[in-house]
Amino acid sequence: MEILLSKEAGFCFGVKRALKLTNQTLEKSNGNVYTLGPLIHNPQVIEDLKNKGVLVVQGMDEITTGVVILRSHGVSPKLYQQILDSGLDIVDAVCPNVKRVQKLVSQLKQEGYTVVVVGEKNHPEVMSIPGIVEGDTIVIESIEQAEKFPQVERIGMVAQTTQTCEYFRKIAGILLHKTFELRVYHTICDAVERSQQDSYKIAKQVEMMLVVGGKNSANTSRLAQICADSGCVTYHIETASEIQPEWLKGIKKIGITAGASTPPWIIEGVVAALQVV
Ligand code: SF4
Missing domain, CATH: 3.40.1010.20 (4-hydroxy-3-methylbut-2-enyl diphosphate reductase, catalytic domain)
Structure with missing residues (x-):
């Protein structure tokens, strides 16, 4: 089976920046690191961060001490004011x-x-x-x-x-x-636009597309929509474990793309799973 992997698949600069700031915060802190809502829209990465000590909370009433990381998607002005008023340390990982x-x-x-x-x-x-x-x-x-x-x-x-x-x-x-x-104002992200264009181009050349990323990720869902709209059979998966053997029957050329919050190890896992078919 021939595999075409989008060169734009996976982490964008905003997500890389948010993860770098979070890892630096973890190194310096002695626990109590929080994000208001998930840092990025990828459940596997959030689980990994949780295991390292970054806890997702839904509101300021759940935090009394420690560091609050502002997630890549931003927080409302009202919530931002509440965080400032709390006096807690803030790490701003909102994408520029x-x-x-x-x-x-x-x-x-x-x-x-x-x-x-x-x-x-x-x-x-x-x-x-x-x-x-x-x-x-x-x-x-x-x-x-x-x-x-x-x-x-x-x-x-x-x-x-x-x-x-x-x-x-x-x-x-x-x-x-x-x-x-x-x-x-043109405010659509460059990384998103490049990924959408490259995914569409690949979808036009293959029999099936796998779009890899969080089911809660807007940009991954949009990629899946774009690939499906191109007329290509498209599946949105979070990890390789979701690939169904019957999807691959008779398929000779397959495309893979991934959202901006999908980590390299998950994309590599999907490629590896297809290579053994
Ligand atoms: S996809 Fe979102 S987080 Fe990533 S660079 Fe674009 S706007 Fe920033």
Whole structure:
């Protein structure tokens, strides 16, 4: 069986940075290292970190002492204030690309734009954007929602970093007819975009795609969607153990890609499992 592995598969710089900061924190601390929600969206990595002493908590009321690591997806401004007020040590592992989205939204709001985020309203990255929790920054999750958007004077637009350019462009095209002024910031992450393009290219050349990564990872799910949309049979798996022998019957050429939070050892495990078929 021929295997085509995407050169963009696996850890992006934001995830590598978050893990490096976490490992450095662990080396310096003597226990009590926490993240509010998972550091990244990969259950296997989170389990590994837990074994090393990094505990995932859901709120500040669960922490009294120690170090709080701000996860790569960011935290809401309100929660950030609570963390500051707690007086605990903070390690900021929020991805700089996510911070850029937050900054642009604040800027657009100050300038009086009606701010629209194209993304998933319950995703932690989107929840970390100023005004989302309060409801005065609007999330658009579908073409239908964009079509129903009211007429307003000025719209400022950003995207969740893991959206596709094509979809973002489509929404921008619709909103253009809803306003006198539309300001669009391209906030889709470079690493995500490169991975989406390379995965699509591979999906077009193979009979089956395996997309490896957390089922809770937005960018992995998006990759799976892109591969499936290309017409290729696609499976989203977290580890090699999920590969079903019947999927591989008669397959001569298979593609593998992985989300930005998928560690190399899991990708290597998938490649190794296919090599023995
Ligand atoms: S996918 Fe992009 S935005 Fe998300 S953590 Fe990685 S580098 Fe940052």
